[in-house]
């Protein structure tokens with residue numbers, strides 16, 4: 001790589017490579033796996049996209065004193081031992097593209113109404129569907145761009161985003177086109193776009209007929225036009241049954257999409273077991289997962305994605321994260337950012353909840369938002385650790401130590417590249 005396209009960061013107060021986490025496949029993580037380097041340096045290449053300099057690949061990682069001679073000519077930034085350098089965070093579960101406002105539902109929930117009651121009365125997901133259908137693609141794109149910028153300030157460099165607020169062929173495609181435009185607009189961010197047509201049954205249509213549309217029309221079109229990378233299903237009481245979910249997921253697999261599942265959230269439907277059996281990238285939520293479900297995930301390659309911000313926001317009991325970890329599952333944390341059950345993009349704040357209420361330790365928290373979350377998207381070959389050859393997707397934190405990310409509860413966005 002030519003010197004003019006190399007950049008060097010020196011004197012990071014601490015640099016976490018996450019190398020040991022990869023070596024352990026994200027399971028049973030211990031403190032030394034985070035790969036802590038005191039006074040660290042990072043060399044990476046850049047490329048120019050639409051006249052903008054974008055980080056490309058990591059060339060070298062180590063202690064500043066060990067920086068090889070050949071990199072001395074490259075343009076350098078001195079972090080003056082005041083800023084920590086970490087792999088860019090991965091938010092492996094968001095519903096980021098939507099329109100509308102559900103603050104009145106939040107007020108009702110604060111007054112004692114439940115999420116399920118509000119949904120039964122036609123609010124909840126269906127409320128956001130009405131607003132998202134009414135919005136233009138441009139409006140959805142603009143609001144999504146603001147959200148992505150906010151996420152970047154928390155150090156997030158990889159984002160999964162789901163459709164699921166269109167609930168008919170055309171409106172779902174509109175959401176997915178917005179996701180495609182985001183990929184072009186933010187070359188420094190790696191997005192995974194997920195088709196979640198089976199998020200709820202649209203008003204005024206039979207479930208059987210809607211499932212036919214998903215399986216026969218939307219999945220084939222989404223796959224052949226490369227409008228999504230993955231397909232997700234909300235398997236729960238009042239939404240889709242395990243058999244319906246299984247049919248949709250198998251159709252997605254046949255079409256060449258990756259799969260994932262909103263599993264065992266509001267009730268136990270043994271959908272974690274299904275996710276493991278079908279080889280899903282991830283099973284997400286898991287508030288009601290059974291011991292059998294825990295074993296199924298622990299013995300599979302499916303990442304357990306826990307969303308503690310959602311349990312907090314719904315005042316529900318948290319997922320059994322410690323048990324999943326101790327049984328050997330690969331556990332990730334994500335925001336679940338959405339207007340109903342977790343209205344925040346602040347993944348570090350979600351880490352604080354996980355630290356306090358799920359009992360995750362420093363190394364487990366770090367793995368859960370980096371390498372393990374990259375696995376939940378199938379992106380672990382490119383993202384999640386700071387190692388030569390990986391994407392230069394890193395975050396420079398506005399503080400000296402990694403743990404300030406979640407010790408400073410809900411700090412305002414301010415991480416940089």
Ligand code: NIG
Pocket residue numbers: 095124125128234262265310336338339340341
């Ligand atoms: O992840 N569980 C299903 N879907 C979302 C909620 C979406 C909404 O309420 O708008 C979730 O919690």
Ligand code: FE
Pocket residue numbers: 093094095262336338
């Ligand atoms: Fe979700």
